[in-house]
Amino acid sequence: MGSRAAASRAASLISVLAATAVALVGLAAPAQAAEPVLRDLASAKGIYYGTAVTGSKLSGTYGSITGAQFDSITPANEMKWGSVEPTRGTFNWAGADRVVDFAEANGQQVRGHTLVWHSQMPNWLANGNFSNTELRTIMTDHVTTEVTRYRGRIHHWDVVNEPLNEDGTMRTSKFYTQLGESYIADAFRAARAADPAAKLYINDYNTDGTGPKSNAMYSLVQRLKAQGVPIDGVGFQGHLILGQVPSTLRANLQRFADLGVEVAITELDIRIALPASDAELAQQKAEYNAVTSACLAVTRCAGVTVWGFTDSDSWIPDVFPGQGAATPYDESFRPKPAYYGIAEALGWTDDGGDPGDPGDPGDPGPTTGCAVSYAVQSQWNTGFTANVTVRNTGSTALNGWTLRWTWPSGQSVTQAWNATVTQSGAQATAVNAAHNAAIPAGGSANFGFNGAWSGGNTAPSAFTLNGAACATS
Incomplete structure (x- = not known):
């Protein structure tokens, strides 16, 4: 890391301590001094630890914690097709630029998300009538334009997102319906031509453990590699439910890694039926620990990204009413037990001063009365x-x-x-x-x-x- 990045890093660490002194009034000063830094712990283990972000929020306490705790960020919406090309041939880069600029100021990698997806397409594309040839050109032109703009600035791209149905069949998206499976190979080749240095990923959900969908993804990756398609990695989203972390997660990651591709947990959250009890938060801590540990156990696992680090920026309550508390920080930016579970998986040892982690033997409680x-x-x-x-x-x-x-x-x-x-x-x-x-x-x-x-x-x-x-x- 260069001197400029190191200076930015130092500034971020100072600002997060200053911000949390105001926002996290529930934490005593000695505990703040002992807070683990996830990005440093992860780096020492040879992986990254990242978070999805909302670009417009990257200031104040939200921005300070993002910069200090994570060494990789993913724009939650700012790089999706509907955001960057709302009108055909007219691009709006403001949101995406904000995320990339923030990452570079804080010495962070960026996971570009996502180039080709069946959802969040602009209306002109979703409802347009195009010949097969024209649609293929629209897709490869979009990929080329976006990847070229950020050439050398994006570490990983989710080139194709969610191509499979739950039963392992191909999703009947606009692209698959007209172009067949070849749209995937074409998107990857366009991305490689636009930025030869970026790692190119395929990404999907409910593929975390072995089963029909992950088996289909495994076969798809095999086919792509056999065709010489430049695929570098497979993303496993990790939108999980408390008590349902797949027991086969580690073995599943390993079998993909054995194909010669990187693997990564790309959108991790673990949702709980509200209100979350202390016992459930303790279980969530153990499950965040287990997912992080599974990545660490697989040599080709590049890292873990949580899908938003704070409950105030989580998609879960809007999509799954009555569920939430899915991230490592609460809505007031206080670390939850899950945060300490991640840190412990990364090698941190509790020094006895983390009041945000109820039930941990090092906490200021439980009290005796x-x-x-x-x-x-x-x-x-x-x-x-x-x-x-x-x-x-x-x-x-x-x-x-x-x-x-x-x-x-x-x-x-x-x-x-x-x-x-x-x-x-x-x-x-x-x-x-x-x-x-x-x-x-x-x-x-x-x-x-x-x-x-x-x-x-x-x-x-x-x-x-x-x-x-x-x-x-």
Whole structure:
């Protein structure tokens, strides 16, 4: 890495610590100093660790964490056909340029996503009537134009995305319907001609474990290689459900690698039915660890990309109602247990200071005793004000605390003081402010909030403090 990139890296690390000091008020300073840096851990293991990003958000805390923690970024939407060529022959590079410029300023690789896909096509293409020859020319011209623009600046391209159905048959996309399977080879050859140095990938979902779809992908890659098509890698998206990480993931990655191509986990998230409990977050941590470890165990696995690092930028709740909490950071940019699971897979050892990872033996809790008093101070038509007292009934002091509860009547928090309060579904999470992070044995801390209610305002019946159940009054 050159001196300019090193300077940018240093600036990013400084800015993320400054930003999280404001945004992550629930973390005490000593814990911040001990936070693992995923990009450094991954680099030491010979892989990259990346995230998909929304280009318009690459500033503030979002941008700082992106730059400091990840050494590869993927534009979630900015390089798709509908974004860059909304009108035939007229290109809009603003969003894609923003992502690439950010990556270069922060010493990061870029995974270009995606050149040819059945979805998010512009209307002129999706609904246009073209001869087979014209459609093939439109496709190869688009690939050539986009890859040429970023020649030498993109490390991996997802050249063709999601070509298969669930049963392993070819997806009847516009390209396959008119051109047959040859469209894939043509797209790869056009990309190679435009940038001989870029790694060229085929990418799909639900191919993570062995089964009909991954078997079909395996056969497709074999056919492409037999035809001399310049395919360098296979991307396994990794949109997973808690408790359903394929047991054959590692073996599946290995059999593709044995074909002589790179493999990568390209869009990892692990979704949970909301609200996510502490036990489910702990299981998610173990599963992020397992997926990362599977990549590390395969020599030709180039790296892992999470599909958004924060729950505030995740596609899951919009597509799978009632599910979410799928990424390594919560909606307030606080690291979740999954973040530490990734770090541990990459060789990080817990130093005892990660309050964002409830249930970890190195956390400030669980405490040996706690009690919570919850009281509604005032209530009106659709709102209320409540006060919460957290008491340390254990024998040792707390240095940082996280209180969780589940609303029984659909209430929600609208404003809080003396703590940062966030909500996912019915589960609320309160994290200490800087001035009340420490609670001595026998001591207490107070915070309050305004909330909204409709139809009922029943008090929560149970609270956990740093993962331990508390007495209530």
